[in-house]
Amino acid sequence: MPILLARDILRQEPAHLDAFMAIKIERDTGLRHSAEEQFGLECPHCGIYAHMSPQSVPNFATLTEDKPKHCGMVYQCDACTAPVFLKFAVKNFGDDTIELHRNFSELERPKERFEFSYLPKQTALLFREALTCYSSNSFNAFASMCHRAAASAFESLGENGKLQAFDEVMAAQDIAEINDDSFEPIKKVIFGSGGVDDLPNLNRAQAGVLLEVLKDMFYQSFVRRGKLNRAIKVRRFFVQDGKGMKSSA
Numbered sequence: 001m002p003i004l005l006a007r008d009i010l011r012q013e014p015a016h017l018d019a020f021m022a023i024k025i026e027r028d029t030g031l032r033h034s035a036e037e038q039f040g041l042e043c044p045h046c047g048i049y050a051h052m053s054p055q056s057v058p059n060f061a062t063l064t065e066d067k068p069k070h071c072g073m074v075y076q077c078d079a080c081t082a083p084v085f086l087k088f089a090v091k092n093f094g095d096d097t098i099e100l101h102r103n104f105s106e107l108e109r110p111k112e113r114f115e116f117s118y119l120p121k122q123t124a125l126l127f128r129e130a131l132t133c134y135s136s137n138s139f140n141a142f143a144s145m146c147h148r149a150a151a152s153a154f155e156s157l158g159e160n161g162k163l164q165a166f167d168e169v170m171a172a173q174d175i176a177e178i179n180d181d182s183f184e185p186i187k188k189v190i191f192g193s194g195g196v197d198d199l200p201n202l203n204r205a206q207a208g209v210l211l212e213v214l215k216d217m218f219y220q221s222f223v224r225r226g227k228l229n230r231a232i233k234v235r236r237f238f239v240q241d242g243k244g245m246k247s248s249a
C-alpha cells in the first residue's frame with residue numbers, strides 16, 4: 001500500500017487536496033481513511049517519514065451534538081511511538097458519517113536543522129529564530145527574519161562575499177529550474193535593500209523555496225568554507241606532528 005506523505009500534500013494547493021483520500025469518522029466504526037492508502041507524515045519527534053496509526057479519535061456522538069468547525073486527533077508514530085497531534089476542519093456532518101477536510105494542521109512541526117556553529121554569531125541567532133518561525137507556519141515572520149539573517153551575513157561577508165553569495169543563489173535558481181517570476185520574491189527577501197515594508201508576502205510553497213535557497217547560500221558561504229578550513233588545519237597538524245618521524249614507506 002502506498003504511504004501518503006502529508007508534507008508533500010501540504011505543499012500542493014488546497015484545491016487539489018480533496019482529490020485524494022477522504023477522512024471520515026463513522027458512527028459505528030470510528031475513524032476511516034480510504035482503504036487503499038496508509039497515512040504517513042514526517043514525525044516532529046524523530047524526524048522520520050513514518051506511518052501514523054490513529055491513537056485518539058473524537059467521539060462521533062459528541063461531535064454530532066456540538067458540531068465544532070474543527071476537531072483534533074492524536075496519531076502514534078510507528079517509528080518512535082510518540083503522539084502526533086493534528087487538527088482537521090470538519091467538512092460535513094452526516095447522519096452516520098462525519099467527513100473531515102484532508103488539509104489538516106500539525107500542532108507540532110518537525111524542527112528545521114542547520115549547522116549553526118559555522119555561521120557568524122549574529123547571523124546564527126537570527127537564522128535560528130527564522131527557522132523557529134518556519135516550524136510554526138509563520139511564513140511572513142520567517143521571511144522577515146530571513147531578511148535580517150541575510151543582511152547580517154552580508155555584513156560579515158563584505159561586498160565581494162555578497163556578490164559571490166548572489167551568484168550562488170542564481171545557481172540555486174538554475175539548478176532548481178525556478179522561473180524568474182516565481183523566484184523574484186525569494187530574491188527580494190534575501191537581497192532587497194528596502195525596509196521590511198517592501199518585503200513580499202510569502203505563501204507556504206514560497207517559504208519552502210526561500211528556506212532551501214537560504215540554507216544553501218549559508219552553506220556555500222560559511223559551512224563549506226569552515227569545514228574545509230578545519231579539515232586542512234587537521235591535515236597540517238598531523239603533518240607537522242609527524243616531523244622527524246621516519247617514513248614508514
Ligand SMILES: [Zn+2]
Binds near residue numbers: 047050079
Ligand atoms: Zn516518530
